[in-house]
Amino acid sequence: MERGTSPVIEPGQIDREAGVATAQPSPCGELGWAINMVFRAFRQRASASLADLPGGPRGYLVLSAVAHDLPRSQLALAQQLAVDKTAMTYLLDALEAAGLVERRPDPADRRQRQIVLTSTGRSALAEFGERLAEAEQRLLSALAPEEAYAFRQFLDRVARSTKEVTEPCTVEEIPDPGVGLCP
Amino acid sequence: MERGTSPVIEPGQIDREAGVATAQPSPCGELGWAINMVFRAFRQRASASLADLPGGPRGYLVLSAVAHDLPRSQLALAQQLAVDKTAMTYLLDALEAAGLVERRPDPADRRQRQIVLTSTGRSALAEFGERLAEAEQRLLSALAPEEAYAFRQFLDRVARSTKEVTEPCTVEEIPDPGVGLCP
DNA sequence: TATTGTTATACTCTATAACTATA
DNA sequence: TATAGTTATAGAGTATAACAATA
Numbered sequence: 351m352e353r354g355t356s357p358v359i360e361p362g363q364i365d366r367e368a369g370v371a372t373a374q375p376s377p378c379g380e381l382g383w384a385i386n387m388v389f390r391a392f393r394q395r396a397s398a399s400l401a402d403l404p405g406g407p408r409g410y411l412v413l414s415a416v417a418h419d420l421p422r423s424q425l426a427l428a429q430q431l432a433v434d435k436t437a438m439t440y441l442l443d444a445l446e447a448a449g450l451v452e453r454r455p456d457p458a459d460r461r462q463r464q465i466v467l468t469s470t471g472r473s474a475l476a477e478f479g480e481r482l483a484e485a486e487q488r489l490l491s492a493l494a495p496e497e498a499y500a501f502r503q504f505l506d507r508v509a510r511s512t513k514e515v516t517e518p519c520t521v522e523e524i525p526d527p528g529v530g531l532c533p
Numbered sequence: 534m535e536r537g538t539s540p541v542i543e544p545g546q547i548d549r550e551a552g553v554a555t556a557q558p559s560p561c562g563e564l565g566w567a568i569n570m571v572f573r574a575f576r577q578r579a580s581a582s583l584a585d586l587p588g589g590p591r592g593y594l595v596l597s598a599v600a601h602d603l604p605r606s607q608l609a610l611a612q613q614l615a616v617d618k619t620a621m622t623y624l625l626d627a628l629e630a631a632g633l634v635e636r637r638p639d640p641a642d643r644r645q646r647q648i649v650l651t652s653t654g655r656s657a658l659a660e661f662g663e664r665l666a667e668a669e670q671r672l673l674s675a676l677a678p679e680e681a682y683a684f685r686q687f688l689d690r691v692a693r694s695t696k697e698v699t700e701p702c703t704v705e706e707i708p709d710p711g712v713g714l715c716p
Numbered sequence: 717t718a719t720t721g722t723t724a725t726a727c728t729c730t731a732t733a734a735c736t737a738t739a
Numbered sequence: 740t741a742t743a744g745t746t747a748t749a750g751a752g753t754a755t756a757a758c759a760a761t762a
Contacts, residue, residue, distance in 0.1 A: 380597055381669045381685060382579055382590055383614070387692035389572040390615060396565055407565060414563055425720060431566070432573055434754065439722060461720040461761045486564045492694035493687060501687040502564060504676060508684070509570035511675035608743060617730065622745060644738045644743045719762075728753075739742075 388489075395485040403478055404444035408433065410482065412441055413467065413475045416451060421464035423456065432513070450474055571672075578668040586661055587627035591616065593665065595624055596650065596658045599634060604647035606639065615696070633657055 396407040403409050411431050416422070422430075428438040442465065445451045450471035456462040467475070490498040579590040586592050594614050599605070605613075611621040625648065628634045633654035639645040650658070673681040 380594065381672075381688070382575060382665070383594055383597075384685070384688045384692035385572055385575050386594075387615060387695055388688060389568055391692075391695035392565060392568050411563065411566055411569075414566075423720075432570060434752095435721070436723085436755090437753070459720085459762070463721075482565070489564075489695070490691060492690045497687060500683065501691070502567070504680060504684040504687070505564070505567045505571060507675045508673060509567035509574075512570055512574035512672070606743070617732095618744070619732090619746080620730070639743095642739075642743085646744075717762100720760085721758100722760100723758075724756085726753100726755080729751085731750075732748080733746100734748100735746075736744080737742100738744100739740100 392485075392489055395489060396482060399481040399485045400478055403474065404448045404450065405441045408437075408441055409445055409450075410475075410478055412438075412445060412465075413450060413471055414479075416465050416467045417472065417475055421454070421466050423462040424453075424465060425462075427465060445471070575668075575672055578672060579665060582664040582668045583661055586657065587631045587633065588624045591620075591624055592628055592633075593658075593661055595621075595628060595648075596633060596654055597662075599648050599650045600655065600658055604637070604649050606645040607636075607648060608645075610648060628654070 393407060396410075400406050400410050403413075405412060408431070412427060415427055415430055424438050424442060425435055428435040431438075433441070442451060442453065446453060448470075449468055452466050452468055453463040454466060456464050490501065493501055576590060579593075583589050583593050586596075588595060591614070595610060598610055598613060607621050607625060608618055611618040614621075616624070625634060625636065629636060631653075632651055635649050635651055636646040637649060639647050673684065676684055
């Protein structure tokens with residue numbers, strides 16, 4: 351795997367008129383590449399940490415959303431987490447089968463179902479939250495603590511801005527995310 | 534869609550012993566949620582910008598990697614971009630069919646194929662790069678220019694750290710990514 | 717008629733294994 | 740035997756459409 355065999359072939363007609371920026375180390379520097387790498391790395395670590403949780407990383411997000419908000423309909427949850435409402439059905443099936451959430455009919459609108467956390471679900475959320483916090487810390491270990499803090503804030507602002515057109519997070523709550531290790 | 538109908542149902546046994554952090558606005562604040570949102574938003578915008586490019590966003594990354602590096606084998610490319618070597622085959626099939634890259638047999642090791650950019654590929658890279666830069670700018674529009682710069686650097690460092698175990702980006706080139714809009 | 721939730725279906729991505737050709 | 744690339748296949752994730760119940 352050493353670069354010894356690295357051939358001497360001329361770059362050919364390539365890279366000649368690079369102009370804009372002198373040849374960089376590959377796609378590093380590409381925003382898309384970085385987002386992709388970080389996303390994949392996080393998902394991999396999170397999946398490992400949350401292997402026992404019915405819905406995996408997505409199941410955790412559902413639990414977290416349900417825990418931190420008032421009871422919400424499935425559709426509201428789906429929109430908030432940017433998953434399809436059909437996928438939300440499967441997710442909730444799994445979570446409910448595991449006894450972590452309950453579907454209650456909404457007395458005001460019997461089409462809707464309110465999703466609430468059970469006590470089992472709450473303790474599961476706490477336990478998996480700790481594991482996840484570890485994984486997050488490892489993921490950001492390349493950054494100094496203050497940098498990691500700033501990074502989280504930036505990421506959060508960008509994330510919110512992508513959906514702010516449709517619906518703000520809770521209306522008045524936009525300014526300072528609790529950041530830190532939330533749950 | 535107004536919150537008027539928002540029911541008055543008691544949070545029940547929920548949220549009572551939140552303890553750790555007073556109830557936050559939903560999953561906002563969750564690192565996983567933010568990464569997910571940003572990733573999806575970027576992919577969506579990038580896919581729109583690169584709709585005409587054979588491999589889509591992944592195709593662009595291949596072009597970019599090939600342009601900025603010496604000719605590399607398919608396997609090296611696949612590892613660098615964190616895609617499976619089998620997926621790389623399909624990607625290169627599409628890109629080669631469109632005349633954007635060429636597969637040349639490596640004279641030193643006839644098992645390997647060197648991937649080089651054609652002149653068509655280079656101009657395509659430039660054109661799509663501009664479109665992508667716009668999309669990136671819109672994605673980060675929630676951040677001030679200096680913040681966006683810092684964010685890119687942080688993201689890049691985290692991204693590199695996730696694979697640095699296997700192989701550094703070009704060995705000596707780690708410190709300052711060209712950041713900016715590279716291509 | 718419009719909306720919530722469910723079900724069924726298809727399509728894309730990804731992951732795995734088997735095969736070839738070279739080394 | 741091990742590696743680079745190809746092919747084929749199965750799985751998860753996601754998106755689409757059709758349906759039932761309710762508004």
